[in-house]
Amino acid sequence: MFRDSPHSESETEQRVMNGVTDMNSSQLIIHNAMIVTMDKELRVFLNGGIVINNDRIIAVGQSSDIIRQFSSNSQEIIDLHGQFLLPGLINTHVHTSQQLARGIADDVDLLTWLHHRIWPYESNMTEEDSYISTLLCGIELIHSGVTCFAEAGGQHVSGMAKAVELLGLRACLTESIMDSGDGLPSSWGIRTADECIQSQKELHKKHHDTADGRIRIWLGIRQIMNSTDDLLLQTRDTAKQLNTGIHMHVAEIPSENHVVMQTREVDHGTVTYLEKINFLRSNLLAAHSVWVNEKEIGFLSSCGVKVSHCPAAAMRMLGFAPIREMLDANICVSLGTDGAPSNNRMSIVDEMYIASLINKGREVYATGTTNPTILPAETLLNMATINGAKALLLENDIGSLQVGKKADMIVINPSSWSMVPIHDCISNLVYCLRTENIVSVMCNGHWIMKNQKIMNVDEAEIISMAKNAAAQLLKRAGIQIPKRMNFI
């Protein structure tokens, strides 16, 4: 599907060797594509073209106009032969460090999940494990059309950053932050609030705005039951100081709300308490937010808090989040996969589909009647693109295909058994699209996957490294997975 450049390679090389630094020195046209821009007017070009100069989009329009105006100054012209072009998808809640833990905690209760599987796993991770885990996770993210993600909080941010830089992805990375809590592995050693803040300030200094601006460092709060008020308030103030975001698990399970009600003397739960201490801000990304009441939805809305809805993980472990009510209250809701031990599939393509079904199904339980019109396909595409960008405070740069934004985009081949016939291309993108339909992915003006080949790492080598590292890590952590069925 990629056509050769109309200019010979020697011609391009010549320009570089002669030191030509004009604005057109690395200009690319992609045309003959159905372009779903996800801009404010939700424009879709049936036969569109886009021009990319270095890392930014400089024109979007009808294919014929784009070719006429820009082809003479472009080094490469790619004909997509009617394939679809969309903004890169954005995963707003993923634990890259947990990728090596896929399958270690399936079908177990929450306490076993946390105390006997995840904490021993995470507390035995090395920086190298985190690097390999993030590489493996990143490969899956790229295959599923993700160009940008928000890390939910892991132990070795430097390992993650190294992997993100290599893969060519964009990410908001966060350290796993706790300064209190029962039952944590003794080897972990609880840090004070001051130590937590200091560590994150150092990470910010070291990694923020690195990898050509693709890496951002955020502040983290693992969850309220592992946080003192001192940590919460210092986090709020430090985020303001550093002009960055805060990523926190919020109102995940009913017992979280009960603990907060008992220990912090409020009449409902986490969100009510966070409002009380003036923690809620528009730079807060609240993951899950399942157990929130009407009043708390009002707090999230009036404070501009962003919500990451992780439908698969919610169904497995948490419950039904009131997403329709949050959208009705104008809350910016985006989509996340959560980590591999909570979901197993790190695909936003799957999450769009699951979110649609779960929230349609929930209507029966919430209102007593069916309503298949809620969360239509365009809302889900919005959640996976521009709302994701807003959640990550990056809406001026990514989330839609518009002039001036970064060239983060994906090419979709709709001509497969899973998607044809296409009577309604927008609904097909949510209800029929599979990860396998995503053929190429560009981030920051560079192809990071081309014709389903990951460009910057050797996929087979990473898979082999990951299998090895995962086996060693489980052995070190003493995690044993009980056998199922009758192995002979």
Ligand SMILES: [Zn+2]
């Ligand atoms: Zn999470």
